[in-house]
Amino acid sequence: MSYAGCGPARCHPAAGPDRTRQHPERLSPGSKASSTRPGLAQPDPGRPAIHRLNRVEYANAIRDLFDLDVDVHALLPADDEQDGFDNIAEVLSVSPTLIERYLSAAQRISRLVVGYQGLRPVAETYPVHGTLVQDEAMSLDLPLGSRGGIAIEHNFPVDGEYIIRVTLRKQEYGYARGMGQPHELDLRLDGVRLDTFTVGREWEHGQLPPMGYAGKFEQVYDGNSFPEWERYALNADTGLEIRTTVTGGRHQIGVAFDRRSALPEGILPLPDDRSSYSYGQDEMQDRNPAVSGIEIVGPYDPSGAATLPSRSKLFVCQPTGAPDKPDNNDETACARTMLSTLARRAYRRPATEDDVETLLAFYEEGRAEGSFDAGIQAAVERLLVDPEFLFRIETDPKGVAPDTSYRIGDLELASRLSFFLWSSIPDDELLDLAARDQLREPAVPDRQVRRMLADPRSRALVENFGGQWLQLRKLRNAAPDTATYTAFDENLRDAMRRETELFLEHELREDRPLVNLLQADYTFANERLARHYGIADVYGPHFRRVTYPDETRGGLLGHASLLTITSYANRTSPVVRGKWLLENILGTPPPPPPPNVPSLRNAGEEAVPATMRERLAQHRTNAVCASCHNTIDPLGFALESYDAIGRFRTTNGGARRSTPASRSTRRAR
Incomplete structure (x- = not known):
């Protein structure tokens, strides 16, 4: 029985031993696989809706424009979904709250791009899931022979000092696990060891209780509320931090234990001077310590941004005048070059004179209140809230009658292709072909799709x-x-x-x-x-x-x-x-x-x-x-x-x- 109106014999070709050899439908764009469903032979494409970039597309566009990774979940709210997909144009609505978030995100991102020196220290945390078992090597980005831990990529906004802090996993009563013997914990920046910490101790009077331990105390121990081992277990990750100078840009932070198996920990008997004492899981050993997360705080004492990849991507030219004696004409010419280059990528089409003049007006306003960088930052902020960037807008070509189907242009095709395969904007090669109306020439689409699938950005697909x-x-x-x-x-x-x-x-x-x-x-x-x-x-x-x-x-x-x-x-x-x-x-x-x-x-x-x-x-x-x-x-x-x-x-x-x-x-x- 088929509720869809067609039984298996009508909807699907009969299977046979050489079905794969006879019908090798593949995933390439040249596939000629046909469908027997009615309406697909001559489909009605309808009018494409204006398509707002969703969060993933927005973050990827920022990455490809500026070589800058941003935490889009902290910048923008979640997108609505339809049929399980979050990139359906009809449900990607715009609200006043979302507009405010776009404005805030544009300011934040534009400052990161130019390396704004007035950034205040902020803390970013990279947690490890609380139930992730860390008894083995966790990542190929961590040293051979290590155990547990985490390796993360962090974007440092400018050159300066940063605090890198490690926290340890604790059970529900706040006791760090695995503190019954010493373990070496390495902290690394781009594979280079910054410091090695020792966590855990060899205790003279027995080892710590198992991980389900829950003790309550009413007696006083020599004027202290807690014995030494308990005080240590509650504060074991205090001091697991380092303050170091880091250049701006993307760096890898890794933290892991030297590989060493924990010895089984014993269970302490009930002391005479405790009013109550209980074990939640006294049959379970505490085993190895584990990393709970990495926290990065900074920048402190910002010292520059010349090494930022985002600046290299944006600043395709430099004005020749000295900071104290700027050449206004040269600065404006350089700004025009930078902004026209940026607008072309951001708007996914050749930038018009009006596009560039709009951005230059914001540059001039920012430049009048500060430096050349301040002017560029103001122009970038304006670009990031432009509808031509935030929306994928396809306009009818000239001379086409209303309600008439037409073949989309090469620029629209390039945009559709890149957002499907990369969830991002077209790169220069794809955009150049589209701007020259060469994207549909023989073998070009197939060659471009294969190139794009070979690119790491195709993981978005x-x-x-x-x-x-x-x-x-x-x-x-x-x-x-x-x-x-x-x-x-x-x-x-x-x-x-x-x-x-x-x-x-x-x-x-x-x-x-x-x-x-x-x-x-x-x-x-x-x-x-x-x-x-x-x-x-x-x-x-x-x-x-x-x-x-x-x-x-x-x-x-x-x-x-x-x-x-x-x-x-x-x-x-x-x-x-x-x-x-x-x-x-x-x-x-x-x-x-x-x-x-x-x-x-x-x-x-x-x-x-x-x-x-x-x-x-x-x-x-x-x-x-x-x-x-x-x-x-x-x-x-x-x-x-x-x-x-x-x-x-x-x-x-x-x-x-x-x-x-x-x-x-x-x-x-």
Whole structure:
């Protein structure tokens, strides 16, 4: 049965042993794959809506204009979504509050770009998730032989002094973990050690209690409320900081422990002079200390901005006059050159005389109140709130009658292409071709798409389009019941997400057949994920391509990330998985359920079958329910060989599964 109005025999070509060889539809722009859906042969494109840049596009545009990374989540509010996507023009509305945030963001960014010397010290924090296990190496950006910690990229706004502070993970009562023995903690800037700290001690009278320790004291210890070890555990990360001079621009900060296994910590007996004492998890060892985050505070005593990458990107010329004797004509000419170059990239088209004159007026106003840099900063601030930058506006060409379809121009095509593949503005090469009307010449589109996919910026296609199409972004909020699924932790969550992103990136860049998305016999895994899948001989935190040892997995449908987001916290859901397949893979979403449909009853209730298959069969005896579930349920049951965190299984709740999952008998290689 098909609620979509076409049965499988009509909607899909018959599968055969050489289906992949006969129809190698690929991901390249030259694909000629056809569709039998009505209306697609001669589609009505409609009128494109004015498209505001969403947060990701805004941040990427700033990065590509100025070589400057900004925390867009702190600058702008979240975007509205439609059908799971946050780049739908019709829902990207503009409110007075959003306009105020754009104005504030423009001021902040323009100051960062020119290296404004009046910046006040601010604190930025890079937290580590509280449940991320730090018993192994965490990143290839950290030294070989290290354990735990974090490596981050931070943009230092100007040359100056900065405080870099490390915080340690603590349990809910504020005690730092793993303080029963000393551990060496290295702090590095761009791979160079800044300092080494020692955390933890060898205690003379026994070791610290386990991580669930919760003590309450009413007695006084020699005039002190806390014994020495407890006072240390409460303040173990005090002093884990360094004040150092850093040049402006992007730098890597890394902090990690020297690799050393913690010894098991004992449990202290109840002292006679304590009124109460309890353990929350006295069976668990405190194990190793862990990093909670990095905080960077500054700048203090700003000393310049000449090394800023953003200045190099913006200041394509320098006025020749001395600061105390400026040459106004030369400064204006230089400003014109800088602003016309910038406007061309920001507006995604050749800058007009009016564009440049508008920006020059703001430059002159800023220059009159300060320096040449102040004038440029004022002009950049004005550009960043210009509708030509904030919106993707496509205007009708001259001479086209209303309501008439027309072929979009090369500049519009370049913009659409770059925002699809990069979620950002066109680069100079793409813009030059479009400005010369050469983007549609033979072989040019194909060559440009391949070039753009090879560029690191194409990761945006995976993270944004792929993350929203497959609903991979939901993984960050997935919360499997850790009492049922004890193997799930933040390390596994990160590995799940990274696997799917790397797989999609590989398929796109290597131009693999579309069918490979479902039938590939390989994936990308690190040691943590390989252990989860039962793949042997994979060691270390780095991801590499691995071949599945058998046919229990294949393609995207075997990825633990997607199997987790289509499950409930404590069990799988054939209905959720079947609906996800219809919506996201087959493109035939089921209609919404009718009102007042009762939910499935739980196993164990009176007259309720024990297995999910039997319960859903009972549910389908209602004709209204069956109209959708006859299509949804079989697809969902095909994935029941995987549990709620994507592990392969042959039993469910102790009972052997009645029907194994359907798996392809052919793999694309």
